[in-house]
Amino acid sequence: MxxxxxxxxxxxxxxxxxxxxxxxxxxxxxxxxxxxxxxxxxxxxxxxxxxxxxxxxxxxxxxxxxxxxxxxxxxxxxxxxxxxxxxxxxxxxxxxxxxxxxxxxxxxxxxxxxxxxxxxxxxxxxxxxxxxxxxxxxxxxxxxxxxxxxxxxxxxxxxxxxxxxxxxxxxxxxxxFWTEPKLPEGWRGVDLEMGSTLGRDASMQRHRDLIATVKDRGAGGGVTIVLPESALGFFTPTVERLWVKALEGTEITVVAGATVVDAEGYDNVLVVVSAAGSGILYRERMPVPGSMWQPWRSWLGETGGARAHFFANSTAAIGDHKVAPLICYEQLVVWPILQSMLSDPDYIVAIGNGWWTQGTSIVAIQQSTATAWAKLFAKPLVLSFNT
Structure with missing residues (x-):
């Protein structure tokens, strides 16, 4: 040749x-x-x-x-x-x-x-x-x-x-001389192995199981527990009341992935729940193109699909701390983390729901990129994934 x-x-x-x-x-x-x-x-x-x-x-x-x-x-x-x-x-x-x-x-x-x-x-x-x-x-x-x-x-x-x-x-x-990023004091990321049922099984029993897991990991109080993307499913008033009531008498704060739906479409979000109440922390800036984010729907006068909040809410406040949230796909692209770092957050919180990636390295790649960014900016990192 x-x-x-x-x-x-x-x-x-x-x-x-x-x-x-x-x-x-x-x-x-x-x-x-x-x-x-x-x-x-x-x-x-x-x-x-x-x-x-x-x-x-x-x-x-x-x-x-x-x-x-x-x-x-x-x-x-x-x-x-x-x-x-x-x-x-x-x-x-x-x-x-x-x-x-x-x-x-x-x-x-x-x-x-x-x-x-x-x-x-x-x-x-x-x-x-x-x-x-x-x-x-x-x-x-x-x-x-x-x-x-x-x-x-x-x-x-x-x-x-x-x-x-x-x-x-x-x-x-x-x-x-490599060392992994530190875990923030008082924070715990929970990895789940619930497959495709996470976020789709809306039964009371599923919520009770998750609540039991949270209370077990948060024994001792004063802990922030992070659950994966979609962990709470559709975040309705009923789900909100169930979790707030379940956390009464504890000092546990839960940060979890959920979905908020309205007539136009939905937001992939992070919510915070404690005995004192709940609220939406963060709306995903970049959902997965094609499968979640479908901008052509609005061009055709249709509804549905996830909204992309490209340059909005780059950080979220939890107590006295400011965190940089990254949900799933955002860990694979560059600008979300750079935008978050402009605000100099205290921690990085990266979550995902990777049941569909079984047999591939996608979840491992997401975790490695989140780790690399945390190391670059010397930020503690919390990871929480479902497989």
């Missing part, structure tokens, strides 16, 4: 490997994704840049096809179609901004990275290499974010060997 044929093939294979390893769900492997900008810069044509981008993104998001098929209980082919459609924005942005001009390449890549970090393209901006910043620059905060951005730009220049060596050294140093 001639060199001009072999090199493109090797670049595509390397991009697939980078996407597979970097997004395997192990937080310390996230920096593998930094190979992507280097490989993108090595492309000799725009078409090759598109193929490299597609290989990386499709490998990184490989669990989507199986997960979508499980969520809707339909055949794998439809999941594959959605998986391919989801890659279009990533591939299109990186193909359009690719250039053979080495002098302009760093700024072109910066533009691509920025577009994939924020709406509208950032709505499907999964597998963003910026998410590795917390592994390479733990505790650096915004300076670490800037350093990571500069490093990504450096990888597409002729100085890439020096940049790669420096980043590799930081990676090894971080891995050698």
């Amino acid at each position: 001639r060199r001009d044929q072999l090199e493109p093939m090797l670049l595509i294979i390397a991009a697939i490997v980078a996407g597979t390893i970097g997004w395997s769900g192990h937080v310390l492997l996230l920096p593998t994704a930094l190979a992507f900008p280097f490989l993108w810069a090595r492309a000799q044509t725009r078409a090759m840049a598109a193929l490299i981008s597609a290989g990386y993104f499709l490998a990184a998001s490989r669990g989507l096809a199986q997960g979508v098929a499980a969520f809707y209980a339909f055949d794998l082919w439809r999941g594959l179609v959605l998986w391919l459609c989801a890659s279009l924005s990533f591939v299109a942005v990186h193909a359009m901004l690719w250039t053979g001009n080495s002098g302009a390449r760093p700024f072109r890549y910066l533009m691509a990275a920025t577009l994939m970090a924020f709406p509208p393209f950032g709505v499907t901006g999964w597998a963003h290499p910026l998410m590795a910043a917390g592994v390479l620059f733990p505790g650096w905060g915004w300076w670490g974010f800037v350093a990571m951005t500069a490093g990504l730009m450096g990888l597409v220049t002729r100085m890439w060997p020096a940049v790669a060596i420096a980043l590799a050294g930081l990676w090894l140093w971080s891995a050698a």
Whole structure:
């Protein structure tokens, strides 16, 4: 095989490997994704840049096809179609901004990275290499974010060997001294294994079981218990009264995922419940596109679907503390956590309902990205997931 044929093939294979390893769900492997900008810069044509981008993104998001098929209980082919459609924005942005001009390449890549970090393209901006910043620059905060951005730009220049060596050294140093984010004092995240019934089983018995779990984990009082996404199902006045009454005589505060429905659609929310009452803490900024967020419904004069509160309620107050909430899909894209960090919250609270991801690494990826952001900004982290 001639060199001009072999090199493109090797670049595509390397991009697939980078996407597979970097997004395997192990937080310390996230920096593998930094190979992507280097490989993108090595492309000799725009078409090759598109193929490299597609290989990386499709490998990184490989669990989507199986997960979508499980969520809707339909055949794998439809999941594959959605998986391919989801890659279009990533591939299109990186193909359009690719250039053979080495002098302009760093700024072109910066533009691509920025577009994939924020709406509208950032709505499907999964597998963003910026998410590795917390592994390479733990505790650096915004300076670490800037350093990571500069490093990504450096990888597409002729100085890439020096940049790669420096980043590799930081990676090894971080891995050698790695510690998990701290759990906030007085907070406990509860992981559940209730499968698809969580949020769908609205029976009194299910609520009593959850209340019993909360009281068991909160024994001793003065504790904030976090439950996964959709844990309380539809948050109706009846459900609210049941939980408030059940917590009477305790000092337990419950932060849990729920759904609030009205005539126009619904909000995926975090609610807070205690003996003193309840309230909505947070409305999800970015529900899952397609399955939850369906903007075309309003364009067609229809109702239904989850609302996206893109840049609203970036933090929530619980007692004397300010938290940055991340619900499920928000852990896979960049701008929600960056927006929250602008307000300098005390903690990060990340929840999800990943029963539909069984057999994939999606939940592990969500947890690893939440961990990486918490490490970057030196914030305590609470995780709560249902599988």
